[in-house]
Amino acid sequence: MDQKTRAELRKIKEQEEKEAKKRAKEREKVEKSYQKQMEKEGKVTKSRKTENDKYRSVDKLLTKAIIVVSLLLVIVLIIVFLI
Numbered sequence: 898m899d900q901k902t903r904a905e906l907r908k909i910k911e912q913e914e915k916e917a918k919k920r921a922k923e924r925e926k927v928e929k930s931y932q933k934q935m936e937k938e939g940k941v942t943k944s945r946k947t948e949n950d951k952y953r954s955v956d957k958l959l960t961k962a963i964i965v966v967s968l969l970l971v972i973v974l975i976i977v978f979l980i
């Protein structure tokens with residue numbers, strides 16, 4: 898059996914993760930170019946991925962807004978009840 902040290906295993910795992918990220922970026926780049934080509938031809942107007950990305954960005958914005966408003970509300974309540 899081939900025994901490897903933890904450092905070697907970690908290095909191998911990091912390399913695999915880098916390669917996976919690189920493949921994911923390439924795949925996303927190809928998907929975007931294909932999507933643009935299909936939109937130009939008029940075959941596709943929306944994709945599930947673009948819609949999900951829009952929803953995620955709106956969700957993040959709304960979550961941040963809720964947190965800010967709740968913090969402001971807590972501050973106001975503290976001020977009201979301590980004065």
